Amino acid sequence: MPKIRFEKPIQELAVETGSNLMESLLNSNVPVASSCKGDGICGKCKIRVVDGMENLSPHTTAESILRERLKFDSHTRLSCQVQVLGDVTID
Numbered sequence: 001m002p003k004i005r006f007e008k009p010i011q012e013l014a015v016e017t018g019s020n021l022m023e024s025l026l027n028s029n030v031p032v033a034s035s036c037k038g039d040g041i042c043g044k045c046k047i048r049v050v051d052g053m054e055n056l057s058p059h060t061t062a063e064s065i066l067r068e069r070l071k072f073d074s075h076t077r078l079s080c081q082v083q084v085l086g087d088v089t090i091d
Contacts, residue, residue, distance in 0.1 A: 001014045001015065001016065001017070001089070002014070002015055002016075002017055002055065002080070002084050002085065002086045002087050003015070003087045003088075004021070004024065004025070004087075004088055004089075004090065005051075005082065005087070005088070005089040005090070006089070006090060006091070007050050007089060007090070007091040008091060010067055011032075013028050015084050016074060017085060018051060018083050018084070018085065019029075019083065019084050019085070020037055020038075020079075020080070020081035020082070020083060020084075021047070021056070021077075021079040021080075021082040021083070021084055022034065022045050022080040022082075023038075024084065025079060031085070032045050032079055034080060036080075037052075038080035039070075040060060040062030040063055040066060040078055040080055040081045041062065043066050043070050043078065043091075044078065045078055045079040045080045046072065046076050046078055046079070047076070047077055047079050047090045047091070048075050048076055048079075048090065049075050049076070049077055049088060049089070050075075050089040050090060050091050051076070051088065051089040052074050052086060052088035052089055053077075053085075053088075055084065055085050055086030055087055055088050056077060056082045056083070056085060056088060057082055057083035057085060059077075059081070060081045061076075062081060063064040063077070063078045063081040066078065072073065
């Protein structure tokens, strides 16, 4: 089972492989901002990946469009558009 680790505060969640990052966080009572409810258009659910970027699913079309428009750096992902495929540390 992959683990989602948090840099601050130090915390860890076990999730099913392929689970949606935003849904996993919300199901574990970790607050995630979102006004589009996971449609990948608001950008409020962005997270910074500290380690394990290779363990996340590739960018969706919606995420790629929003990343370009909002000028996200290479360590930023939209939690609503990401599936967890292995261990990852986020901030």
